[in-house]
Amino acid sequence: MLPKPHGGRLIERVLKNEERKRMVEEAVRLPCLELTAELAKEAMNIASGVFSPLEGFMTKADCESVQISGRLADGLPWTIPIILDVSEEEAGRLGDRVALSYHGEPFAVLDVQEIYAYNREALSSAVFGTVDPRHPGVERIRSLKEMLIGGRISVFGELNGPWSGHRLQPMETRVLFEAKGWRTVVGFQTRNVPHLGHEYVQKTALSFVDGIFINPVIGRKKAGDFTDEVILRAYEALITHYYPKERAVLAILETEMRYAGPREAIFHAIVRKNFGCTHFIVGRDHAGVADFYPPYAAQEIFDGFPDLGIVPLFFTAFFHCGRCGGAANEKTCPHDGERQDFSGTQLRNSILQSNGKAGQTLRPEVAQVIQSSKNRFVE
Template identity: 35%
Template sequence: MVIKRYYIFQLISIFFVNLYINANYLVLTTRQLCDLELILNNGFAPLKTFMNQKDYESVILNMRLTDNTVWPIPIMLDVDQQTIKTLKDNNSRLILKHPEGHELALLEVNEIWKPNKEIEAINVYGTTNIEHPGVNYLLNSTKEYYISGKLTKIRLPKHYDFTDLRKTPEDLKSYFKEKGITKVVGFQTRNPMHKAHKELTSRAAQSTNAHLLIHPVVGQTKPGDVDHFTRVRCYKQLLKYYPQDSVTLSLLPISMRMAGPREALWHAIIRKNYGCTHFIIGRDHAGPGKDSSGKDFYGPYDAQNLVKQYEKEIGINILLFNEMVYSVDQNTYKPENEIESNEKILRISGTQLRQLLKEAKEIPGWFTYPEIAQELKKSYPPKFKQGFTIFFTGLPSSGKSTIANALAIKLSEIQNRLITVLDGDLIRNHLSKELGFSKEHRSINVQRVGFVANEITKNGGVAICALIAPYEQDRRYNRELITRGGYIEVYVSTPLNVCQERDEKGLYAKAKEGKIEMLTGISDPYESPKNPEITIDTSTLSVEECIEQIINHLKLEQYI
């Protein structure tokens, strides 16, 4: 018996050694990591690998795989030109790795193509507006090539948080069978749950005589969302308000696209894979909200209308609910369509809640339970205890570094947070020493600074960044990244002619002589900020006056 086990082990070892020979490596992004986990654990059944070109095109145009199976969201493995070159120069084997270095799967690449992202955006999201987070990710973060091929599982990604709540489809199906549970109603959420959610889910379970599965997203969600650690603590507090043994909490490691109707259909298929017989679709399911003009990307019940059309084909019962609102007159939550014309109602949206948390304001008792409010307060202290980032942007020689360094000294005088100045020249000499000045490298540099600033800010410190940061997209990326604390963009709008007159480093002169390529303001564009919190012009204001303006803003926002 021992000898037999030894030979089996040896065969397995030889198998994996052969897989690894001459294989290239790809470190996965957060989205790719989530997608891979759900392919490997059958959460994305019937998918067995990342989509090939024919399935991709069919899904985009028809919401079906080439075998006619309903599937609305493309699941792609995107890579850059360097990865493609490596594959072509060597062989097609690609080891997919966790950022921590663990090997998760082997992909034997047999297809490489360059997609039309605009067509994908229009069909999947219904827009090319980069204010939509899914479109923004597709057009600005997704690499230029897609690849596919045979996928061999090595291991599932390892998680260290809430391990008792991370159940695979097989785990949940086995659990329901063991408990004799034949009907399960699934509830999707990326936000903390409150009294309205409790009432909605209770009604859904009671109306179907089903067990409730609270199945929140713990992968990539919308920028600015409450982090999943806080949310899961809130979900655990909520469980006590349901009847005993009537509800199960399990976590879904999915990367949301915020694709509204298509995403709602996708979520329903995934919950069927996890053992649900019923699934709740509420108002504006998986919608990203409004654009800058105040227009909704999707209609409030577009998702319900789409998913209901496919209910029988995908084999899961869809429960449609209107938004739950609080009736002041009856001191209870009711669906919006059951409210009388003269009935006074109250509601707080997810966006409004996040604003209350950011501003450390009281959460009303009619809205949530005290234990949940307390958990949220732990993660969102008052503003004067929160960290913040001040991000200076402007042309070379506009005065960014001078003001940033002077501001750091003044803030050290009047408050006690630790302050870090991330100056463009210092960053270039240390953190980004290997980067050049191409558009791609400039973007990498600015986003690296954003990463460091985020770490400082979410841990209660002050990050003062002074960079040219010429592209709006990179500044937007950092703003969306830094949400645990304050973010103040300062546009140093000093005119180009004044910057040229100063030119202490001689950059403008060298650019005119052709000795420097792609100098911002001369041979490379500077995209002025659209909505900075503060605009200052050092040609008309002294350093002291600039600092005073920034300090006054921080006081007004209650950070100091």
């Protein structure tokens, strides 16, 4: 049986019919906040239930509770603050209700509950475990405006983009999984193109459940990561050629990478629970960056969240062994001298050095996608 959404119910804050018409008319008379692409996507994730049980950007009580305990003020597990920053000047002109716009077009209304100050260093330290500016998440926090605004949102517009056709909302995935007869579904989070290590992990997990939900992050990433287009096209190639059609679903998660390591692993699991997943794959250094987190910290953190409501599946690092003739890990392979690493960093370096090819680490169809792409990496 598919799990209940996080918090017990799937949030739906997308307005329809007459209610939508009324809000469209009201929005043009309200003070307006122009959102970045990342914040506009967060608003849509809230409204469509991806971030259930959130109904809006976090208030001070929830934001501080998440920082301190990794839980909302009511005790429900939640590890990443979902916040909207505003300048002191903007805060001074806002009333009880404000329109939210993207590219100058209003698409939502925020009912302001409170506007509050926060401490950037405390926020960075809590979420990322560091205040080192080399961490991309810390750098992002440092760029935020002076105040945070919390309140419930109502969406009446749409955000269309190049990948809209690959978007499925939690209400849709739950219907789809049930139509397929899936009672158990494993979710897979990725910000990389798929190498054979990923495929091995996915298919190992798939052997224990009814279906797999491959859910790549489409949104802002750090320089050097693969571009959204390459990631999506590579996964389409892999699934087309190497997965049973009735056992795999590919859809995007439109959000930014935080690189918060352990805390982001919990967050990613909660989001996939909302999509309807019963299980979630957590590999080595999940959502990590550089050497900021121990290799398996993202697995160990799950011990502190026994009430998460989704089953984590832990995997060690995999590599290609020339002697074994395929993917293996340190538990299954004794051949120290014949291993080729599957790590994202090694993969990117290999691709750069070999004009898009990666030897024994990629399926040929995936390598072809990368080789034929002009813009492979985020600059």
